[in-house]
Amino acid sequence: MIGAQAFVAILLSNGSINAYTTVIEEACVENLWTTKAILRWFELISGLKVNFFKSKLFGINVEGDFLSSAAQFLKCNVGKLSFIYLGLPVGANPRRLSTWNPVLDVIQKRLASWKNKYVSLGGRVVLLNSVLAAIPIFYLSLFKMPVGVWKKLVGLQRRFLWGGAAGASKISWVNWLDICRPKKEGGLGVKDLRIMNISLLTKWKWRLLSEVGLIDGLDRTKDLFFKRIGNGGDTRFWHDTWVGAQPLKEVFPRLFLISSQKECSVLEVGRWVSEVWEWNCKWRRSLFVWEEELADMLDTILTPIQLSHSNDEWRCHHATGGRFSVSSLYCFLSGSILPPISLNPDFVRDLGFLWKSWAPSKVVVFSWQLLRRRLPTRENLGKRGICDNGTDSNCVLCPLELESEGHLFCGCAFASTLWTKIFKWFGLGLVVPSDPLDIFHKFSVGSGKGKRLKGFLAVWHAVVWAIWRVVGVKPFDIKGFQGNKEFTSCFISYGHDC
Numbered sequence: 326m327i328g329a330q331a332f333v334a335i336l337l338s339n340g341s342i343n344a345y346t347t348v349i350e351e352a353c354v355e356n357l358w359t360t361k362a363i364l365r366w367f368e369l370i371s372g373l374k375v376n377f378f379k380s381k382l383f384g385i386n387v388e389g390d391f392l393s394s395a396a397q398f399l400k401c402n403v404g405k406l407s408f409i410y411l412g413l414p415v416g417a418n419p420r421r422l423s424t425w426n427p428v429l430d431v432i433q434k435r436l437a438s439w440k441n442k443y444v445s446l447g448g449r450v451v452l453l454n455s456v457l458a459a460i461p462i463f464y465l466s467l468f469k470m471p472v473g474v475w476k477k478l479v480g481l482q483r484r485f486l487w488g489g490a491a492g493a494s495k496i497s498w499v500n501w502l503d504i505c506r507p508k509k510e511g512g513l514g515v516k517d518l519r520i521m522n523i524s525l526l527t528k529w530k531w532r533l534l535s536e537v538g539l540i541d542g543l544d545r546t547k548d549l550f551f552k553r554i555g556n557g558g559d560t561r562f563w564h565d566t567w568v569g570a571q572p573l574k575e576v577f578p579r580l581f582l583i584s585s586q587k588e589c590s591v592l593e594v595g596r597w598v599s600e601v602w603e604w605n606c607k608w609r610r611s612l613f614v615w616e617e618e619l620a621d622m623l624d625t626i627l628t629p630i631q632l633s634h635s636n637d638e639w640r641c642h643h644a645t646g647g648r649f650s651v652s653s654l655y656c657f658l659s660g661s662i663l664p665p666i667s668l669n670p671d672f673v674r675d676l677g678f679l680w681k682s683w684a685p686s687k688v689v690v691f692s693w694q695l696l697r698r699r700l701p702t703r704e705n706l707g708k709r710g711i712c713d714n715g716t717d718s719n720c721v722l723c724p725l726e727l728e729s730e731g732h733l734f735c736g737c738a739f740a741s742t743l744w745t746k747i748f749k750w751f752g753l754g755l756v757v758p759s760d761p762l763d764i765f766h767k768f769s770v771g772s773g774k775g776k777r778l779k780g781f782l783a784v785w786h787a788v789v790w791a792i793w794r795v796v797g798v799k800p801f802d803i804k805g806f807q808g809n810k811e812f813t814s815c816f817i818s819y820g821h822d823c
């Protein structure tokens with residue numbers, strides 16, 4: 326409708342239920358009469374009455390006089406752009422921040438209602454994916470999100486993830502791009518809204534291609550799609566990409582110039598002979614010797630291709646079975662747009678094991694933070710200037726060593742004794758490694774598959790979670806601290822209060 330004269334009528338029925346109907350027509354007197362007649366038939370058939378007094382008529386490139394007359398004829402009011410229809414601002418400029426304010430307001434209200442200080446990190450990851458990422462989906466599926474809005478949304482998500490209440494900033498322990506990576510690639514699987522926006526908008530392009538056959542204006546994304554040739558009736562021989570990665574007119578520009586079938590479909594460049602397809606390219610004149618070589622190359626490409634009697638179909642490169650889906654395109658785009666993760670591939674593979682566990686999400690996310698060495702230990706807090714690097718950074722359980730992840734979960738006497746007992750329990754005569762990742766490796770890679778793997782991982786999660794809980798208890802009860810007793814209570818509570 327862009328550039329065309331059209332009117333949009335939003336009609337409200339006046340029955341026991343409110344029902345909205347939108348009518349979009351070219352602005353002419355005949356269409357007004359037709360619309361009036363259809364609505365009258367609708368009233369007679371359904372028993373509902375159209376409330377013209379509450380209905381509005383909008384003009385797109387329509388003269389004011391015509392619009393006023395049309396509104397008078399339909400007995401409704403003239404509306405002004407933009408207006409809200411089904412929760413979306415129709416006619417608003419999506420590049421303006423004010424268009425997105427309703428989305429930002431809803432997210433902020435939802436965040437305030439959660440009082441996020443009482444939600445664990447794992448819980449916040451779940452809420453981010455299931456609620457916060459879902460709120461703007463309606464807008465994202467219709468409007469291209471400006472960079473400014475994307476940054477604001479990411480800011481809200483990041484502050485929520487790391488526990489900042491009422492706009493207060495807290496330490497972002499892991500890079501946001503890593504957070505947005507899939508779990509199997511070492512991230513937390515939080516959806517990147519910018520990529521989600523592109524994927525959702527591409528769905529409209531896919532529908533234009535597959536349902537309407539419209540390809541004009543798809544230059545930027547046409548590489549995502551290809552034509553699966555059937556009988557060749559809907560595919561242009563020279564212009565469409567149906568064999569190889571480029572249209573034939575780009576592969577053989579000279580042959581295209583002298584072709585007498587420039588606008589022909591694939592079906593028209595050949596014929597069926599006894600159920601065998603034969604190609605028949607025609608030229609405006611006799612070919613020069615060097616052009617014959619090009620024609621031979623074209624023949625070499627075409628000869629193995631046999632048409633069928635089914636219809637041509639558009640397919641998507643990056644989807645299972647060629648059928649487009651938002652999730653498959655999101656996976657492809659996140660792999661190509663997000664920069665490569667700066668972690669060892671073996672470590673990324675190990676991180677993928679974390680999620681194959683029965684443990685609650687908050688414990689799994691805690692383990693992920695531990696293996697990424699991004700826990701708020703005194704060493705890490707010291708690096709960020711939160712506490713002094715002197716004796717303040719020493720272990721809370723044995724104030725002789727630096728409180729790092731390696732010491733707290735392996736080297737500290739309390740943790741070391743604990744792992745030794747666990748290893749004995751499993752019948753393993755192992756020396757306790759100095760790196761939590763080495764212990765995790767023994768519980769994941771070396772423990773088989775299925776329930777056996779899940780069982781081993783559950784023990785790992787329970788032990789590291791309980792150690793962290795003990796570390797949290799210790800500073801507040803230094804005199805009464807009895808190691809094993811605190812550990813036992815934390816271990817038992819693992820299954821109850823997660």
Ligand SMILES: [Zn+2]
Pocket residue numbers: 720721722723724726732733736737738
């Ligand atoms: Zn210690």
